[in-house]
Amino acid sequence: MKKTVLTLAFAAAAAASALPSMAWAMGAQEAVNVMAKNHYVAPHDLQKQYGYWTAEAVSNDGVRATVLVNDANGSFTAVRKADVGTALPSVERVARQVRAAGYSFVYDVELDDGFWQAKARQSVTNREKVEFVLHPVTLEVLSQVGRSGGTVNGQPVLSADQIVAALQQAGYTRVRGVEYEDGYWEAEATNTANLAVELRVDAVTGAVLREQLDD
Known part of the structure; x- marks a missing residue:
């Protein structure tokens, strides 16, 4: 039987395991319905991450975008790199937002998979790399994680040392x-x-999610 784009989207969503320890309120069908109501069709690469359903989709007038549906309230955002600096914040504004959180060195700022991503270090003496994920429009910090741990959607993330201990146990x-x-x-x-x-390990619980032979 020939698979439709929507069927493939649901299959991808079923396979997606981003932040698996989180509970999700909205199902794949509901997320696709929200996209359709906002005039975006043919979703693919549907997945759940940082509190949002995300997909690549096409508007009714043929414009491609990464679309986000908030899992908690169903709000919709279409993200296009061409809108950076106009409808979306500029790279410099994103960097300022991260610096305002207490990080002197901000680098590798980019819009990727619908979210702003950046790396940062607090100072010359504290050189721990922290990876940020921010909302594409509001710049709300959705994830902030370094080797000493952090948070994703307000949930604490285990540190690298805690992960080592969990794996040894x-x-x-x-x-x-x-x-x-x-x-x-x-x-x-x-x-x-x-x-x-x-190994792939749940960042919140330390449980091993996937084990495969090392090439």
Whole structure:
């Protein structure tokens, strides 16, 4: 049977596991309905992240955009890179917002997958890299995570050291390469079968979500 774009979108949503420990109020069908009511169709790459359903979609007049639907209240935002500096904040304004949070060095500011992303360090002496995710319009901080932990949508995120401890408690050894990526902690380790594996770990609970052989 031929799969429709909508079917593929739902399949992607079912497979999506961004921030898996969070509860979601809105289902995929409801999110797609909100997009359609706002005149965006053919959604694909539908996923849940940072409190929003996101997808790539096309407006009725043929304009492509990344669209966001707030999971809590159903509000809709269409994000186009061409709008940066006009309908959307400029890169410099995003950098100022992060600096106002107490970070002297802000870099790698970009609009990616519908959200502003930036990296920052507090000072010359405190060189811990913190990764920010901000709302594309309001610049609300949705995620702020470094090796010492942080928050995502107000939920505390475990630190890198806590992730190492959780993996060791679960039986993994030689835990290394712990990095925070796209809402998860990623790590390399040796499992109980003495195999080198790559791990994806829930950032909030420390549970192993995926284990695959290290290439």
